[in-house]
Amino acid sequence: MQIVDTVNQSLRKVPTWTIYIVGAAWVVWMFYLAATNQMGPEPINALEREYGELGLKLIVLGLMVTPLRTWTGVNLLKFRRAIGVTAFFVVLAHFLVWAVLDVQSFGRMWTEVVKRPYVTVGMIAFVLMVPLALTSNNRSIRKLGANWRKLHKLTYPVAVLAVLHYVWLVKGFQIEPIVYAFIVGGLLALRIKLRQRRVEKPSGLALSK
């Protein structure tokens, strides 16, 4: 496949730190827009939502790396760590806007987490991302060995909870969160299918996770 090869060759030239730089620049830019009243009359909510949506998009993108390589040959594997770690920092920004600018007190944070299911699942997803971010380095991979891969399977519950968080917080019947739910559901289904293939043909495709 000519195109795929060209894409992969170009991708190889892109350094992985680009993801971090672009991610950080975007987070800062959005904050600047919100702080200078360029995000509508209620910038706190708007910013919270921007960060939340990008976080979710990056989590989904991270999940797409393997199926994309398997089914199209496009190889984003070397970016996966950067995508995951950037997702964590964007979700951290989402959390901070919620905690510091939106609810504004520890008491209210606690009440929200305990009483509101959509906040509860969002918070669980965020907490589950912490060990993933902390172990996203070569030293941890060496040290944890096989356990590292087990640990990083947490990505799946994180994605499911993040989508649930979104579906749960909107009012009425809204398309966007449902689209995300289908994408994440589809990606999980693909993952299960891949696994079955691996079990059936152990010597076949060397599909690293």
Added chain:
Amino acid sequence: MAYRWTNDLTRADITPKSAYLNRRQILAGTVGLGAIGIVGGASAQDALEPNTLEEIRTYNNYYEFGVGKNDPAQNAHQLDTSNWTVKVDGLVDNPGDYALADLLSGLSVEERLYRFRCVEAWSMVIPWNGIELADILNKVGVQSSAKYVAFETVVQPDNMIGVRNRVLDFPYVEGLRLDEAMHPLTIMATGIYDEPLANQNGAPMRLVVPWKYGFKSIKSIVRITLTDKEPPISWKKANRREYGFYSNVNPTVDHPRWSQATERRVGGGLFASRQDTLMFNGYPEVASLYEGMDLSEFF
């Protein structure tokens, strides 16, 4: 009968009316409705500065035009408000299809500076121009058997993207108990800041019930029905666990998905602080309408 409610909160009067407000806080306290502290009083005073017209026109929930807060501002120009007719039916003496001008002719338009509190815990202060709903109802003649008023928003599927996407079961419907509808605070608004309502604010005529969550204040009304049964309301139809018929602003009864204890004024910027939500949105004069009712049951 216009001017039954003294509109103390006019724009010119904002600052010197602190004494009036304090009286309100005391009233709220004496009827034992809601824990409104000194902080609540102070923030209520801050809240009396009206929002700008731009804020009022660019931060809207009008799901017929999309679910984003800015979607109505983008899409509502498609609403066709020409030849507006309001159907008045049910238990009335003079039912019929009224041209809007005929329905409102002879009735006085007043300015009402009201707090507006959304169920999503944001709020504004809006200088409405409107007519007491009681005046309109008296004009069409309410029969003695009527106990409720039902309202319906226009549906123009070709012009309303949210209707095509079925965000809710449209047409949007709302309702009030007759005594709520006849209360002098309840108005039919036709303008804001002495300008005709923008489409996204519910042109050409919308309900404003300032002590209830914003979704009760139904927009772009094409039908008013007097009835003896509690009418269905859209959000309760969509989720009866989360939305009740009364939907009075009440800091002590939380929405299942978010707290109602505090709110944030729209327009305060990125570092705006939250303020305490007032019982009945700071209109304790309506408390007598709900005497003897458990407001956590009838939420």
